Amino acid sequence: MLAAIPLWQPFHEFVFMRRALLGGLVLACSTAPLGVFLILRRMSLIGDAVAHGILPGAALGFWFAGLSLPALTLGGLGAGLSMAGLAAWITRRTGLREDASLAAIYPISLASGVLILGKAGKRLDLLHLLFGSALAVDGPTLTGMLWVSGISLIAMVLIYKPLLLDTLDPLFLQTVSRLGPLAHGVFLTLVVLNLVIGFQAIGALMVVGLMMLPAAAARFWSRRLPVLIGVAALLGCVSVWLGLLLSFYYSLPSGPAIVLVAGIAYLLSVVFGPVHGLLRRPPLLTSQ
């Protein structure tokens, strides 16, 4: 049946689909290295905390300024960073485990975001904010996505080496360079920026899926970091393209459609991936 679906027609015919595709593709490319490093740094849950945190901020932005891109973005950025920061602060001050602290922040963010949106009126479709809409990618949003993706990719190239060493062996990096904390800070900022700019097209709760699922799937395809990042970007791009088609033909919200395709890619990778996939040999055991 899929073969019968014209794979390019909607993008050829509709400007909003072309915008959503281009925005999604650049976002998939810029979130790929971020997702891979989040997993390597054992910080996968941070993405979730930020994505949930975006919601009340964006809702507040909408309440005060209406459907304005800068207000939604700034609100999301501030709240996303605050929520992730609050979780980290609680962990540092009280010793509560980091995963528990992050898990406690999600429902607070989600509930307050939904309540604020309820109070703000019904003009902004809650479903669009939570799960995304291809229609939401207008000219300014697309420009924002292109800027954020471009800046992210350039920044990741610049911090790649210190970030890699800071992830693998922070003690070593500290003895040779001061760049560790800077690389960490830039990296976290990029994560928040990408989640914030992506939430309008993919949805606040779904954009983190586009960041993490291709990255988790890539782990089953290679043991080399640059290849992992490339595979994650490719899987993300394919998910955006197929997800938007599904969304178009079956009138589905774009975010879940994209994330579900990425989810299928992940499950296929778990089964068929050459690096420790279920159908392959057991993990190469070492003496440790």
Add this chain to the structure above:
Amino acid sequence: MIRCEDLRWGAPGQPLTPAANFELPKGSLTAVIGANGSGKSSLLKVIAGLQKPLSGNVMLDVPRRGSLSFLPQQQHLDRQFPISLQELIAAGLWGSKLSPALRSQKLAAVLDDWCLSGLEQRPLMALSGGELQRALLARLSLAEAPLLLLDEPHAALDELGQALLWKHLHNWHAEGRTLLIVCHDLAAVRQHIPQTLLIKSSGCVLGPSTELIHQQPHAQVA
């Protein structure tokens, strides 16, 4: 040179020893011994600037960054990290201004030095504990720092690996570098390392290894 003045370290409010004062001259080779939990690894981290002392000062004759190499215990590395042995070792050339040709020459030489030739492309996950330890020592060799702090460098090394390690340690000592080594093998310390810093809860004692360690061929701390 490493000079520690009134140095106390450990968890906040729980110093591991009374305030310690000692000086390790430039070019010295010193072992750090003591029971488990006596604070040997923490002392190395404090000297390396990776952990704050509870009180007192550490003074070095070289800047910490770039002139000091620290080899922590190898369990700190994520063995699933998608990186090859060569990429791990090449990090030792951080900040060097060498040409790409010279870099690969040095890299090849150090791989050969530590008997790692042929394993360049092997992922971390596929390395044995001994191979990984030699890789970390090779990275340290590449950095050519004048001050070396090594926490159990012989861990996971087989007999051949240990012989290789001692050979390099003596070479580094002969080159005039300052070395401070945490070691549990007291017989080896007595044989190879002239000076020992013994850490006890009652205080630190610095002296000749032959005096501080009584002749017990197979003596092991802890």
